[in-house]
Amino acid sequence: xxxxxxxxxxxxxxxxxxxxxMADINADPRVMRWxxxxxxxxxxxxxxxxxxxxxxxxxxxxxxFAVELLASGxxxxxxxxxxxxxxxxxxxxxxxxxxxxxxFWGQGYASxxxxxxxxxxxxxxxxxxxxxxSRAGDDASENVIRKLGMVPERETVHPVYxxxxxxxxxxxxxxxx
Numbered sequence: 001x002x003x004x005x006x007x008x009x010x011x012x013x014x015x016x017x018x019x020x021x022m023a024d025i026n027a028d029p030r031v032m033r034w035x036x037x038x039x040x041x042x043x044x045x046x047x048x049x050x051x052x053x054x055x056x057x058x059x060x061x062x063x064x065f066a067v068e069l070l071a072s073g074x075x076x077x078x079x080x081x082x083x084x085x086x087x088x089x090x091x092x093x094x095x096x097x098x099x100x101x102x103x104f105w106g107q108g109y110a111s112x113x114x115x116x117x118x119x120x121x122x123x124x125x126x127x128x129x130x131x132x133x134s135r136a137g138d139d140a141s142e143n144v145i146r147k148l149g150m151v152p153e154r155e156t157v158h159p160v161y162x163x164x165x166x167x168x169x170x171x172x173x174x175x176x177x
Contacts, residue, residue: 013054
């Protein structure tokens with residue numbers, strides 16, 4: 001079982017008791033504002049999402065981790081790697097993404113978890129390049145992206161939701177792990 005510990009976080013595979021706290025995160029309009037069309041998600045949709053993330057682990061050898069606070073054991077959200085099938089022009093790439101509950105914002109958790117995930121991508125999975133896709137205007141995510149050392153590569157539009165997207169990239173051979 002793959003687990004990554006940072007000074008404050010445990011990145012791990014999903015447990016059954018993660019469903020309700022992740023569904024609570026997905027039900028928060030502030031969290032979901034920048035994801036897809038901005039709609040909140042219910043427990044059923046969250047269960048399907050976690051199932052897809054776990055299937056990606058089995059099929060690709062990577063996926064989205066559950067992010068747990070070491071101090072309290074609380075589920076803060078998710079971070080990880082995935083294949084961005086929804087965006088044809090980058091579907092051959094591997095993307096890093098994160099989603100944390102609003103009580104966990106502004107404390108550096110997203111940057112800490114994402115940095116550890118990039119180390120995992122380089123050292124454990126041998127990836128040479130990782131992208132991140134953000135909605136235009138999502139300043140908080142773009143701040144994390146900059147902290148990771150990622151640089152803009154292209155602008156595009158979501159093929160389903162017709163919202164502007166920014167694709168950033170990092171060459172992991174230059175990543176400061």
